[in-house]
Structure formats: C-alpha cells, structure tokens
Amino acid sequence: MPAASPEIQLRWIKRVKPVAFTACLIPAALLIWRAATDTLGAEPIETITFTTGDWTLRMLMITLAITPLRQLTGWHALIRLRRMFGLYAFFYALLHFTTYIVLDQFFAWQFILEDIAERLYILVGFTAFVLLIPLAATSTNRMLQRLGGKRWQRLHRLTYAVPILGVLHFLWLVKADITEPAIYALVLSILLGYRIVRYRRRRASQAVAGVPKRATP
Ligand code: HEM
Numbered sequence: 566m567p568a569a570s571p572e573i574q575l576r577w578i579k580r581v582k583p584v585a586f587t588a589c590l591i592p593a594a595l596l597i598w599r600a601a602t603d604t605l606g607a608e609p610i611e612t613i614t615f616t617t618g619d620w621t622l623r624m625l626m627i628t629l630a631i632t633p634l635r636q637l638t639g640w641h642a643l644i645r646l647r648r649m650f651g652l653y654a655f656f657y658a659l660l661h662f663t664t665y666i667v668l669d670q671f672f673a674w675q676f677i678l679e680d681i682a683e684r685l686y687i688l689v690g691f692t693a694f695v696l697l698i699p700l701a702a703t704s705t706n707r708m709l710q711r712l713g714g715k716r717w718q719r720l721h722r723l724t725y726a727v728p729i730l731g732v733l734h735f736l737w738l739v740k741a742d743i744t745e746p747a748i749y750a751l752v753l754s755i756l757l758g759y760r761i762v763r764y765r766r767r768r769a770s771q772a773v774a775g776v777p778k779r780a781t782p
Contacts, residue, residue, distance in 0.1 A: 568639025578642040585646060589653045592620045593660065610668045617661035622735065622749055624654035625728040629756045636763070648704050651724070655701040658694050686737035693730035696723045725760075728753055 596616055599605045605612045628650040635643045670677050681691050700723055702708070709717045732753055735746035
C-alpha cells in the first residue's frame with residue numbers, strides 16, 4: 566500500500582501531536598492526583614519511583630521505534646514526533662532521579678554518592694541519566710545548527726546507549742521475577758537489531774556499487 570502524500574502525512578501529524586503530547590502527560594498527572602488523594606498505596610515513594618522509571622523506559626522505546634516505523638510505513642512525517650518523545654523520556658527520568666534524591670534520600674549527599682558507587686544498578690541508572698542530559702540540551706534546531714549535522718548525529722548516537730543502560734538498570738534491580746525487564750530487553754533488541762541489519766545491508770550494497778565494473782567483452 567503506498568504511503569500517504571507528504572502533505573497528508575503532515576496534516577495528520579499536526580493533529581496527532583497535541584493528542585500525543587497530552588497523553589504523555591497522563592502518567593505524571595495521575596501520580597499528582599494519587600498523591601493529592603492519598604492513594605499512592607502503602608509505599609508511596611516506591612510507587613512514584615517505579616512509575617517514573619517505567620515511563621522513562623517506555624518513552625525511550627517509543628523514541629527508538631520512530632525510525633523503523635517511518636522506514637517500514639513510508640510515514641516520514643513521524644519524525645516530527647521523535648523529539649517530543651525523547652524530551653518526555655528526559656522529563657520522566659528527571660522526575661525519577663528527583664524522587665530518589667529528594668523523597669528517597671532526602672538530599673543525603675554523602676549517602677547518595679556512596680549508593681552510586683556501591684550499588685551497580687544505581688551507578689548504571691545514574692550513567693543513563695547523565696547521558697540523557699546532553700541529548701535533551703542539544704535537541705533544539707538551534708543546537709543542531711550550532712553543532713553541525715555530523716557532530717550532532719554523532720552525539721545523538723547516545724540515544725542507543727541510554728535505553729541499553731536503562732534496561733540493565735532494571736534487570737539488576739529486580740530481585741526475583743525478571744519478566745518485565747526481559748520484555749523491555751526483547752523490545753530493545755528488536756529495535757536495535759533492525760538498525761544493525763539495515764546498516765549491514767546498506768554497507769553491503771555500497772560495497773557492491775563500489776566494485777569497478779568489468780568491461781564487457
Ligand atoms: C534513564 C535512566 C533510568 C531509567 C530508564 C530507569 C528505569 C527504572 C525502572 C524501569 C525501574 C523499575 C520500575 C519497576 O519496578 O516497575 C527503576 C527503579 C529504580 N530506579 Fe531507575 N531508571 C533510571 C535512572 C535512575 C537513576 C539516575 C536513579 C538514581 C540515582 C535511579 C534509581 C532507581 C531506584 C532507587 C529504583 C527502585 C529500586 C527498588 O526499589 O528496587 N534510576 N528505574
């Protein structure tokens with residue numbers, strides 16, 4: 566089936582974007598609602614930590630899914646949603662990290678530093694968060710122009726490292742049932758595997774194109 570024309574795609578994406586923007590805010594709004602109505606459960610800090618951690622990982626996966634979706638469906642206008650999902654990943658990571666610093670550890674910096682150094686899953690989560698900062702900071706068109714396309718692209722390859730570290734963080738922190746992090750690991754393998762296969766195919770076809778043609782007798 567041929568993809569819709571670029572004009573139609575653009576029109577649809579312009580309609581979908583505010584809906585997607587609002588939908589992405591719902592998990593945070595629900596947390597605020599539950600906090601206000603005292604319905605966060607027996608372990609409210611844990612509920613906030615888990616919810617924000619889950620949504621960070623989900624937003625990272627959605628962001629990574631945009632490129633394969635564009636390429637497989639021909640809906641190239643989807644690129645206009647990618648930055649928004651990426652920034653939402655940062656937003657939920659920031660909430661997750663702030664929950665840990667403020668509500669969980671209550672600014673006990675000495676203990677926080679020890680925790681980062683001693684518990685591997687905290688160190689890995691922290692590294693993922695730190696790597697997200699330059700991505701969020703350089704997500705604007707102005708920063709793209711400032712850095713130049715090549716440098717910007719090289720920096721934004723960190724987009725692959727962050728979810729890998731995020732999934733490892735989740736795998737290492739669960740004590741018994743690894744089903745949930747294993748599902749994220751599977752989804753991530755598919756999303757990254759798709760890119761590897763495509764990259765290899767492109768390299769192979771470039772290599773074929775680069776072989777000098779023999780003169781036909
Ligand atoms: C991109 C960065 C990160 C991602 C994707 C992420 C993701 C997650 C996920 C998915 C969970 C488990 C949620 C569940 O069980 O349903 C979690 C838990 C947790 N994360 Fe993160 N996280 C990140 C960064 C951080 C950072 C920077 C810290 C603190 C320095 C942190 C501290 C924690 C803690 C304390 C828990 C709860 C562990 C427990 O009580 O068993 N995370 N995170």
